[in-house]
Amino acid sequence: MFERPQTGGERAILVHLTFQADQEDLQELKELAKSAGADPVHVVTGNKHRPDPKYFVGKGKLEELKLALAEHQADSVLFNHPLSPSQERNLEQALEVRVVDRNGLILDIFAQRAQTFEGKLQVELAQLKHLSTRLIRGWTHLERQKGGIGMRGPGETQLETDRRLIGVRIDLIQRRLEKVAKQRHQSRSQRKKAEVPSLSLVGYTNAGKSTLFNQLTGAAVYAADQLFATLDPTLRNCSLADGTELVLADTVGFIRHLPHELVAAFRSTLQEASESDLLLHIIDASAQDREEKIAQVNQVLKDIGAEKVPQLQIFNKIDLLDNVTPHIDCDEQGKPQRVWLSAQTGAGAELLYQALATLFHSTKVVKNCHLLVSQADIYVKLFRLAHILSEQLNDDGSKDVCIEIDKKHLGLLKTVQLRETV
Numbered sequence: 001m002f003e004r005p006q007t008g009g010e011r012a013i014l015v016h017l018t019f020q021a022d023q024e025d026l027q028e029l030k031e032l033a034k035s036a037g038a039d040p041v042h043v044v045t046g047n048k049h050r051p052d053p054k055y056f057v058g059k060g061k062l063e064e065l066k067l068a069l070a071e072h073q074a075d076s077v078l079f080n081h082p083l084s085p086s087q088e089r090n091l092e093q094a095l096e097v098r099v100v101d102r103n104g105l106i107l108d109i110f111a112q113r114a115q116t117f118e119g120k121l122q123v124e125l126a127q128l129k130h131l132s133t134r135l136i137r138g139w140t141h142l143e144r145q146k147g148g149i150g151m152r153g154p155g156e157t158q159l160e161t162d163r164r165l166i167g168v169r170i171d172l173i174q175r176r177l178e179k180v181a182k183q184r185h186q187s188r189s190q191r192k193k194a195e196v197p198s199l200s201l202v203g204y205t206n207a208g209k210s211t212l213f214n215q216l217t218g219a220a221v222y223a224a225d226q227l228f229a230t231l232d233p234t235l236r237n238c239s240l241a242d243g244t245e246l247v248l249a250d251t252v253g254f255i256r257h258l259p260h261e262l263v264a265a266f267r268s269t270l271q272e273a274s275e276s277d278l279l280l281h282i283i284d285a286s287a288q289d290r291e292e293k294i295a296q297v298n299q300v301l302k303d304i305g306a307e308k309v310p311q312l313q314i315f316n317k318i319d320l321l322d323n324v325t326p327h328i329d330c331d332e333q334g335k336p337q338r339v340w341l342s343a344q345t346g347a348g349a350e351l352l353y354q355a356l357a358t359l360f361h362s363t364k365v366v367k368n369c370h371l372l373v374s375q376a377d378i379y380v381k382l383f384r385l386a387h388i389l390s391e392q393l394n395d396d397g398s399k400d401v402c403i404e405i406d407k408k409h410l411g412l413l414k415t416v417q418l419r420e421t422v
Contacts, residue, residue: 010037010038010039010075010076011038011039011041011072011073011074011075011076012033012038012039012040012041012074012075012076012077012078013040013041013042013043013044013065013068013069013072013074013076013077013078014026014029014030014033014040014042014043014044014077014078014080015043015044015045015057015061015065015077015078015079015080015081016029016043016044016045016080017045017046017047017048017051017056017057017061017080017081018045018046018047018048019047019048019049019050019051025256025289026043026045026080028080028255028256029078029080029102030043031206032078032102032105032106032109033078033105035109036105036108036109036112037112038076038078040078041072041074042068042071042072042074044061044064044065044068046058046061051081051087053087054086054087054090055087055090055091055094056079056081056083056087056091062091062094062095065077065095066094066095069095069097074097075097075098076097076098076099076100077091077095077097077098077099077100078100078105079099079100079101079102080102081101081102082101082102082103082257083099083101085133088101102257103130104130106255106258107123107126107127107130110123110126111123111124111127118177118180121173121176121177121180122177124169124173125170125173125174125177128166128169128170128173129170131166132163132166132167132170181271184271184272185271196245196246196247197244197245197246197247197277197278197360198246198247198248198249198272198275198276198277198278199238199246199247199248199249199276199277199278199279199280199356200248200249200251200272200273200276200278200279200280201213201248201249201250201251201279201280201282202251202254202273202279202280202281202282202297202301202306203253203254203281203282203283203284203297203314204253204254204255204283204284204287204293204294204296204297205252205253205254205255206253206284207253207282207283207284207293207316207317208282208284208316208317208343208344209250209251209253209282210250211316211343211344212280212282212314212316212343213234213236213248213250215343215346215349216238216248216349216352217236217237217238217248218236234249234250235247235248235249235250235272236248240353240356240357240360241353241357244357244360244361244387246356246360248280249272249273249276251270251272251273252270254296254297254300255296256296258300263300263303263304270304270306271304273301273304273306273309274301274304274305274306274309276306276309277309277310278309278310278311278312278359279301279306279309279310279311279312280311280312280314281294281297281311281312281313281314282314282316283313283314283315283316284316284317285315285316285317285318285320285321285324285340286317286318286320286321294313312336312337312338312339312355312356312359313337313338313339314338314339314341314352315338315339315340315341316341316342316343317342317343317344318340318341318342318347318348319342319344319345319347324340325340326339326340326341326342326347326348326351327339327340327348327351328340328351328354328355334358335358335359336355336358336359339351339352339355364387364404364405364406364407365404365405365407365410366389366402366403366404367402367403367404367405367413368400368401368402369382369400369401369402369403369413370398370399370400370401371398371399371400371401372398373396373397373398378412379399379401381412382401382403382405382412385405385406385409385412386403386404386405386406386409387403387404387405388401388402388403389402389403389404390402
């Protein structure tokens with residue numbers, strides 16, 4: 001196996017072929033390479049009807065790659081396409097450098113960015129599942145079982161041993177992640193019992209989710225102009241002007257053809273999105289292919305079962321556009337559908353608060369209630385479930401309270417026989 005150098009700045013040749021359908025983005029490959037710490041020194045492009053079964057590229061492109069490696073003294077070749085284990089192995093044998101496909105490149109970035117215990121477990125699980133299909137290339141130099149007297153090898157080959165050990169490690173990680181998933185489920189259940197609405201920020205990678213998350217919550221989540229700047233999910237409280245409490249979750253960014261190993265590994269994290277009350281779909285308004293990226297995000301949301309969760313589209317980075325000012329687009333009923341803003345400059349942030357207030361006020365009503373002294377416990381419940389606009393203490397110890405409460409909690413008023421004042 002050709003080991004990756006330990007130092008950064010690895011010189012890489014990029015390979016991008018154009019097929020008739022299902023195209024990848026060359027610029028995105030360059031950004032992925034830079035995010036992984038590589039230095040793209042040359043790009044090999046070409047047109048092809050279908051991949052070559054042995055090398056993915058044709059013999060002519062293979063020779064071109066050899067010449068490019070020699071000319072630019074590159075250390076690796078990065079493909080903008082998924083390769084089969086045999087194609088990856090054949091390419092490494094022919095080129096004598098490290099060959100990484102698109103999925104392996106994304107996994108490499110995730111491995112660098114994971115910070116939390118859960119994030120590292122998720123990335124390791126995805127890497128092991130990816131590696132388990134490619135073990136054979138790494139052990140060609142080791143002893144195999146041999147036949148004949150005096151030539152028999154161990155009862156288990158090195159390859160079989162490695163597969164078994166990887167299987168044991170995968171089982172261990174999955175059990176640990178199941179515990180983390182249960183903890184997340186318990187936390188979500190507690191928030192639902194407390195009637196605190198939960199929002200998840202989703203979107204294509206580098207759309208500005210973490211920057212907007214910091215704007216809304218005052219957090220200090222790492223944000224940078226690079227793909228997958230943050231991986232680990234972060235939850236923070238956010239208060240609207242009327243006192244309504246929200247919980248915001250910053251999730252991992254999506255990308256075209258997100259490796260299925262990552263979708264499976266991050267399922268417990270992405271579950272935050274599928275169980276949210278509202279998705280804030282962050283969109284890079286300056287991207288030329290923004291409609292395609294919107295479709296890619298919606299496809300991933302469908303894959304994780306979050307396609308039916310209501311969305312509010314946030315068109316970010318309007319500071320990079322001409323003649324676009326912060327504004328809200330509403331439907332015929334006046335319900336906010338899109339908010340145009342710049343998370344970087346803060347322009348339009350107040351409009352997002354306004355849109356959220358509209359969405360979470362549509363089901364609320366104002367009630368004036370008279371609480372007896374014996375109903376102090378009910379006051380505590382109302383303090384938790386409703387927004388108290390004003391209150392007055394009477395001489396007899398009772399309270400006149402004006403509250404804003406969600407319609408779904410109106411049954412509480414009937415149950416405790418609260419007397420509404422005239």
